[in-house]
Amino acid sequence: MSRRLPFFLLSSWLVAACASPPAPPSLRPGQAIAVLMPNNRSGEPLLVAGGSLLDRYVFRAEPVTVGDVLAAEFRFQLADRSVAVIPQAVMAQAIDGQVPQSPQAAGEIVARGKLDALALYLEIRRWEPDAPTQPAFVIVGASASLVDPASGKVVWQLDRPALPIPTPGEVTLETAYETAARKLASQMVTAIKP
Numbered sequence: 176m177s178r179r180l181p182f183f184l185l186s187s188w189l190v191a192a193c194a195s196p197p198a199p200p201s202l203r204p205g206q207a208i209a210v211l212m213p214n215n216r217s218g219e220p221l222l223v224a225g226g227s228l229l230d231r232y233v234f235r236a237e238p239v240t241v242g243d244v245l246a247a248e249f250r251f252q253l254a255d256r257s258v259a260v261i262p263q264a265v266m267a268q269a270i271d272g273q274v275p276q277s278p279q280a281a282g283e284i285v286a287r288g289k290l291d292a293l294a295l296y297l298e299i300r301r302w303e304p305d306a307p308t309q310p311a312f313v314i315v316g317a318s319a320s321l322v323d324p325a326s327g328k329v330v331w332q333l334d335r336p337a338l339p340i341p342t343p344g345e346v347t348l349e350t351a352y353e354t355a356a357r358k359l360a361s362q363m364v365t366a367i368k369p
Contacts, residue, residue, distance in 0.1 A: 200321050200331035200367060206293065207259035208321065208367075209266060209285045210249045212274045213242040213297035221302055223349045241302060241352050242274075248360035249295065256364060261292050278329050282322035293330065294322040301337045302352075309346055312339035313355040319363045333366050335359070 202208075215221060221241035247263075254260045261269075269288030275281035281296035301316035316337030320329050340358050342351040 200293075202258065202293075202368070205259055207261050207291065208253055208295050209261040209288075209290050209292040210246050210253070210295045211266075211270065211281050211284060211297070212272075213245050213299050213317075214274055214276055215240070215242050215299045215302075217299050217302045219302065221299070221352065223352050241299065241356055242297075244353055244356040245297060245299070245360060248357050249297065249364060252360050252364040253367065256367070258367065259292075261290055265290070278320040278322045278332075279327050281320070282324040282327045285322075286324035290324070292324075294324055296320040296322060302355075304342075304348055304351055305339070307348065310342050310348060310351040312341050313351055314338065315340050315355055315359055317359060317363075321367075331367070333363055335363070 220238075222238055223241060223244055224239040250260050250263065266288075269290055270284050273284050275284055275294075275296055278294075278296040281294040285292060285294040296319070298318045298320075299315075300318070301314060303314045304310040305312050305314070314337050316335060318332065318334045320333075321331040322328070323330050340355040342354045345351040345354055
């Protein structure tokens, strides 16, 4: 282990601890959220499944990315907190696989899809495991924004600086990525109150 790693972890924790969380967005009763596919700006494909030769040629499995898992976790966890969420099937039909490149683009996509919901724009800026096998943590930098499609205005935003998310006991990158995505969604969804 590098001598700088403990210092990095401690300083990252202190920065996060001192940052004040944003005020929760004010959602009107029954107001839905449309969870769009995250904008992966990490520069890596971040495959969770479907990347191996067996997956591609024998099982013909479709690739599943961290973005897919993250969007599904956001939908699940928001619904679990009694927040109305546009179902994935409706989203797929209305937006036709478009991935927004900015919060404003997310609002435009939802407006064009004629969805009566706030647009949830997710951005992955950094996603880096500490090791290729048995990763103890994944360093994650991400943000989430809720956009009013009618006005294009960002009504709520949460930036998560690049900090480690522990993935204890995970053996493969894929399962560590799933765990990190679930924990990231949980951290961000707790800031949204119905």
